[in-house]
Amino acid sequence: MTIKRVNPHFKAFLGFWRTKFQFLVGGYGSSKSYHVALKIILKLTKERRTALVVREVYDTHRDSTFSLISELVEDMGLAHVIQVTASPMQVRFPNGSKIIFKGMDKPAKLKSINNVSLIWLEECSEIKYEGFKELLGRLRHPTLPLHMILSTNPVSKDNWSYTHFFKDEEKERFVLDDEELYEKRTIVTNNTYYHHSTADDNKFLPESYVEQLEEMKEYDYDLYRIARRGRFGINGTRVLPQxxxxxxxxxxxxxxxxxxxxxxxxxxxxxxxxxxxxxxxxxxxxxxxxxxxxxxxxxxxxxxxxxxxxxxxxxxxxxxxxxxxxxxxxxxxxxxxxxxxxxxxxxxxxxxxxxxxxxxxxxxxxxxxxxxxxxxxxxxxxxxxxxxxxxxxxxxxxxxxxxxxxxxxxxxxxxxxxxxxx
Structure with missing residues (x-):
């Protein structure tokens, strides 16, 4: 097994399994999805588990999470022992582990899933809060520790991914100040591992890509905040800046x-x-x-x-x-x-x-x-x-x-x- 690319900012994340939740937020091109996929493959080669990968729309897996995991299996030299099937999308390991892919647009198909001990919610901010809570109920196993990994680009602070994992002013609920995360980059609290990343953390990005992200500052600051800085905020033009x-x-x-x-x-x-x-x-x-x-x-x-x-x-x-x-x-x-x-x-x-x-x-x-x-x-x-x-x-x-x-x-x-x- 060969691992060709690991960014230093994600090295500790790959081996961290002490919390139930792991929340990764970052800008475009930060490599967070790549390292989540790599982490899951490494875990399933060592332990027999069923991992569920979820996006809001099932069909979007094919060109994102499924494609990413398939390429990683090839790059790691595991294609001869790990079986990847495109219909249905599934990844099977020689020790009995498997990765299955589901979409929240087809919730009925979630009901037949048993003994899922690891769930990855890719672009979790696109999933509805009710869907997140439904998936928590699907996370169960008689013996194995349970883990849920959530990855997302930052969105508005009124999105559930922010109000649940950071601050909810309406319910007067406080978990973590996101500004503290941007400063410290990784924090462990409330049974959750938090990780923040930007394009600067991806040593394999071409400089031209980073330059394109910088250009956004001139024509769309909201997108610049999300894509380049990887920070939650207020999307759109404020009505009352005063x-x-x-x-x-x-x-x-x-x-x-x-x-x-x-x-x-x-x-x-x-x-x-x-x-x-x-x-x-x-x-x-x-x-x-x-x-x-x-x-x-x-x-x-x-x-x-x-x-x-x-x-x-x-x-x-x-x-x-x-x-x-x-x-x-x-x-x-x-x-x-x-x-x-x-x-x-x-x-x-x-x-x-x-x-x-x-x-x-x-x-x-x-x-x-x-x-x-x-x-x-x-x-x-x-x-x-x-x-x-x-x-x-x-x-x-x-x-x-x-x-x-x-x-x-x-x-x-x-x-x-x-x-x-x-």
């Missing part, structure tokens, strides 16, 4: 210092998938600063339950401007003693409201408003089929953003362009 998060006490102190006179409350309605979102806001008119200092965010609540949750507004008599698409709900809240008014909606109001929010020089949010932080921090514009930006559609349905629209319905942020009109 959004910032500060400690709650600091936000209140800033508001007291400027003696805020303008206060606003907005509400978006929701039930099953959507949310009832209420936010309290204040505005520094001169500086064009928007403060967000309180939020309410719940779903699957009946109107009477929401009234009970928000009964403080009956005493304060704060005016709430709410989504006019729910006149029956607004009428009920008014009947219960709320000072609630419908927001004005018109053709183009989504775009108009988005532009209004962008005219604030600073948007300062209390860290206690966790759902507002989660939605606004990663809010990006949606794109059409041609890849063009849609200025009034977003990557998520931001309920707190809609609540802000409604709350500021009667307020107009000065447009800088008006200072130059003649």
């Amino acid at each position: 959004f910032e998060v500060l400690p709650h006490d600091k936000v209140l102190a800033m508001m007291d210092e400027i003696n805020v006179q303008q206060n606003f409350v907005g509400m978006d309605f929701g039930f099953e998938e959507s949310y009832n979102a209420v936010i309290r806001m204040a505005v520094d008119v001169e500086k064009r600063w928007l403060f967000i200092y309180w939020e309410y965010y719940k779903n699957k609540q009946t109107d009477d339950e929401t009234v009970e949750d928000l009964k403080e507004f009956i005493q304060t008599r704060e005016r709430i401007i709410a989504d006019s698409a729910e006149p029956k709900t607004i009428r009920y809240f008014k009947k219960m003693g709320f000072n609630m008014k419908p927001a004005k909606k018109f053709q183009g109001s989504r775009l108009s409201n988005t532009k209004k929010m962008k005219r604030f020089k600073r948007i300062i949010c209390s860290a206690s408003c966790k759902n507002t932080v989660r939605e606004w921090k990663t809010l990006t514009y949606a794109k059409d089929k041609q890849g063009k930006q849609i200025d009034d559609e977003f990557n998520i349905d931001p309920h707190t953003f809609s609540a802000a629209w409604y709350g500021l319905d009667k307020y107009d942020v000065t447009d800088l362009k008006s200072n130059f009109l003649t």
Whole structure:
């Protein structure tokens, strides 16, 4: 058996089996898939195991994982003892080990698999979270230690591969700071081995390939971050680049210092998938600063339950401007003693409201408003089929953003362009 190519950054990874999970994230051409394939072959030559290799779409194996493993068997001089079959795609070892290939687009075929002790999820970010959890249930063996290897190029921080293995702000769950991984390159924690790589770690790449990756910085920085630097982030153009998060006490102190006179409350309605979102806001008119200092965010609540949750507004008599698409709900809240008014909606109001929010020089949010932080921090514009930006559609349905629209319905942020009109 001959191993022709091993990059130094992956040498320790090849022999590491102490954790259940191994998570590899990296840029284009970093050789992570190559070394995962090599690692599995080495393991199965020593131990009798059944390994399952999974991608979201079954047919994509043929030109990726299956092709890679087939070439490695040849390069290692094992073709005379390891049987590789193309239909069905399978690799069989003389000791009884085997590698089988499946796709999550054909989940029924996963049910017949038994005694799988090693699973490789290639491009795991493309697989749905429910699929990942289903595969965890398929990982079982009466005696052998269980292992799952996940490899991926980095994607948006709202992808499950990030929220599960790093941070989930919505669920207030923290496992590992990805910045720490980029600095240390490998980390072992929480029964998981983390590995980060870039094209610089692949000593067999031609220099021209690396130069192409560098060129991306000039025309597509998001792709440059993914392909060249191998880092998670926010994909697309941020709607609110001026959004910032500060400690709650600091936000209140800033508001007291400027003696805020303008206060606003907005509400978006929701039930099953959507949310009832209420936010309290204040505005520094001169500086064009928007403060967000309180939020309410719940779903699957009946109107009477929401009234009970928000009964403080009956005493304060704060005016709430709410989504006019729910006149029956607004009428009920008014009947219960709320000072609630419908927001004005018109053709183009989504775009108009988005532009209004962008005219604030600073948007300062209390860290206690966790759902507002989660939605606004990663809010990006949606794109059409041609890849063009849609200025009034977003990557998520931001309920707190809609609540802000409604709350500021009667307020107009000065447009800088008006200072130059003649």
